[in-house]
Amino acid sequence: FRRILTQKPHMAGTQDGHDLADYVRRTWLDQGLDSAHIAPYDVLLSYPHPDRPSYVALLDDSGNEMFRSSPGEPPLDVDPPADISSMVPPFAAYSPSGVVEGSLVYINYGRSSDFDTLESRGVSVRGKITIGRYGRTSRGRKLRRAQDRGAIGLILYSDPKEVVGTGSGRTRMYPDGWYAPGSAVQRGHFLYGTGEGEPLTPGYPATDYAYRIDQSESDQLPTIPAHVIGYTDALELLRHMGGSIVPSSWRGLLDIDYRFGPDMQHPASQVRLDVNVGTETRTIHNVVGIIRGREEPDRYVVLGNHRDAWNLGAVDPNSGTACLLEITRALGEMMRRGWRPRRTLMFVSWDAEEHGMHGSYEWIEEFGKIMSDRAVAYINVDNAVRDDYTLRARATPSLKPVLKEAAKMVPWPVSTRDGDTLYQVWSKRSPQTSAPDSPPEIDLPASASDYVPFVRRIGVPILDLALVHRYTYTYPNFPLYHTAYETFHLQKSFIDPDFQFHRLMSQLWGNVALSLAESWILPIDPSEYADTVQEMYNWLENGYGDKFEGSAISLDALESAVANFSQAAMVFEEELSSLGNETDPLVARMYNDQLMQMERAFIDPLGIPYRKFYRHTILSSGLYTTDTFPALGDAVRRMGSDWTDPGKADKLEELKEQLSIITFFIQSAANTLAKPASTVF
Ligand SMILES: [Zn+2]
Structure with missing residues (x-):
């Protein structure tokens, strides 16, 4: 599968992308799935101009070009050779076209704090072209911040600090290793999305009959041009910059x-930024494969992975696609021997994830009501195998236990002192605390990849799984992410030569899916959820308890809602454990419905303030970094240090409102766990 999937570039909306969708559909039918069909949407996509590559040039006093950035990554000799002749050149998707000229301001990672630093140094980006490095925050946010402050363009590059190893023996660059040469360029989209889905149909599916807003009405699309380059080209620009020297935390590893x-x-x-990128509404193709459940066909366990790639996608996403096709192959085999799952298994190969998760968003916008009623869980794998060091998992709290149990059943494919199973190795290499015997770290859902609409829009529990490298902090993704060098050669030579770790990921993904599809009582754990909510409350109280007290705002109602949720979870689980395995199917179904409804209870149909399409009151991350309830956490951060300032009266009202809203939603989740005919009403 891996070879076939990574033979040609297969960007969303292209013929090669469509061909690969057909390949997945036919494969699923051949493997014996009950059905496989294509779910198309017409979405706004972005492409580089076919003949006029975008570039950045350095100009001298008379306006002559001293240097021009490379139009693309040069092919590098590898075995087997990668066909990068039809490669999509580096571009900033959704950037407007245009030519701007001006001097350069370095914005580091382009975080809010970086722009604050610039302001405190008296450096303005107004009327300037900004240059920043990848990392720490999304492309769209970097661009939006520069745009809001009056910059006329943005150049992003990958600094060696983020894409070249510094440990001994880890520094070899492609084609001799896993790290990025100076010519490698990370592509990506620059939308400023806040959960609305495809830009022209916010909140509704991009069907052929959909009403589309004008591009000028979309808040997601950038208005200043942007381009992306590698560090060889960036060096030429940066070394010609003047002004004062940056603080050490702003330095990368260029000399x-x-x-x-x-x-x-x-x-x-001066610098000239010449961008030739256009938008076009084209058809994208999700592929949906189904194995009908025998006893509960109306309950869905959904497995998903995107298929589209900026180029060959050997890691992102097709290491995951290969695993998905391997799982369906194995299940097809089991079906030929008479097996059928208790609940329905659904497999989705998403399109246009790279352009902004359009495939999954539009599908959830079309089928959200049904999925909200019937989906048990969604299990996402995007990059299945980035490296072979440890598992990186994200989960809604209630699915942590089923993931750990599944990992205990998967053998680690090579011998190591860290253990024989995935669970043991994972616990050792990614412990929750520095204590070596603590359970493995599992993060809450973040803002990237196709699980986002499931959890944030409609409250379906999710898991997101990837096998990663050791240095998670320094290399947030992997060095060749979204470059032309993400090839079969990279996987075969440096990541997983025998594909044993692909097998491991298929086993893990398949095990979790089967637990969810086959268990009599759903492996959804309310107490884990209650613990997470309790931690969020503790964070709030420890950090801001005195401020609340000083402003005479009582946290009592929130505190008791949190306690009620824990109590309800405990009572519910006690009752469950007293049931035998041979319970009446209707009784089992009743408990299972409660387990499913618990997550939905956190969904506020009116959305989170300033991001109305994010509706999960616990798991939509905040605008600011906090470890507490997103909307309340944002409101708390907006108060600053002095809550008594009369100028903050409006903000204080907002905070009180958010406190009451989150209290209500936690109590509402507790109510879903109460005895169905109890006095909760
Ligand atoms: Zn991806």
Whole structure:
């Protein structure tokens, strides 16, 4: 599968992308799934101009070009050779076209705090072209922040700090290793999305009859041009920058001073950014395969992975696609021997994830009501195998136990002192605390990949799984992410030569899915959820308890809602454990419905403030970094340090409102666990 999937570039909306969708559909039918069909949507996509590559140039005093960035990554000799002749050149998807000229300001990672630093140093980005490095925050947010502050363009590059190893023996660059050469460029989309889905049909499916807003009405689309380059080209720009030297935390690993700008060093005087990128509404193709459940066909366990890639996608996403096709192959085999799951298994190969998760968003917008009623869980795998060190898992709290149990059943494929099973190795290499025997770390859902609409829009519990490298912090993704060098050669030579770790991921993914599809009582754990909510409450109280007290705002109602939820979870689980395995199917169904409804109870149909399409009151991350309830956490952060300032009266009202809203939703979740005919009403 891996070879076939990574033979050609297969960007969303292209013929090769469509062909690969057909390949997945036919494969699923051949493997024996009950059905496999294509679910198309017409969405706004973005492509580079076919003949006029975007570039950045350095100009001297007379306006002559001293240097021009490379139009694309040069092919590198590898075995087997990768066909990168039809490669999609580096571009900033959804950037408007245009030519701008100006001097450069370095914005580091382009976080809010970075722009604050610039302001405190008296460096303005207004009327300037900004240059920043990848990492720490999304492309769309970097661009939006620069745009909001009056910048006229953005250049993003990958600094060696983020894409070249510093440990001994870990520094070899492609095609001799896993790290990025200076010519490698990360592509990606620059939408400023806040959960609305495809830009022109916010909140509704992009069907052929859908009403579409004008592009100028979309808040997601950037208005200043952007381009992306590798560090060889970035060095040429950065070393000609003037201005004062940046603080050490702003420095990357290039052999230069790193300066703020905006002055340029002679003979350089300006930079030209020439961007040729266009948008087009085209058809994308999700593929949906189904194995009908025998006893509960109306309960769905959904497995998903995107198929589209900026280029060959050997890691992102097709290491995951290969695992998905391997799972369906095995299940097809089991079906030929008469097996059929208790609940329905649904497999989805999403399109246009790279352009902004359009495939999954539009599908959830079309079928959200049904999925909200019937989906048990969604299990996402995007990059299945980035490296072979440890598992990185994200989960809604209630699914943590089923994941751990599944990991205990999967053998680790190579011998290591860290253990024989995935669970043992994972616990050792990614413990929750520094204590070596603590259980493995499992994160809450984040903002990337196709699980987002499931959890944040409609409250379906999710898991997101990937096998990753050791240095999670320094290399947030993997060095060749979204570059032309994400090839079969990369996987075969440096990541997983015998594909044993692909097998491991298929086993894990398949085990979790089967537990969810076959268990008599759903393996959804309310107490784990209650613990997470309790931790969020503790964070709030420890950090801000005195501020609440000083403002005479009582946390009592929230505290008791949190306690009620824990209590309800405990009572519910006690009752469950007193049931035998041979319970009446209707009784089992009653408990299972309660387990499913618990997550839905956190969904606020009116949405989170400032992001109305994110509706999960616990698991939509905050606008600011906090470890507490997202909307309340944001409101708390907006108060700053002095809550008594009369100028903050409006903000204080907002905080009180958010406190009452989150209290209600936690109590509402507790109510879903109460005895169905009890006095809760
Ligand atoms: Zn991906």
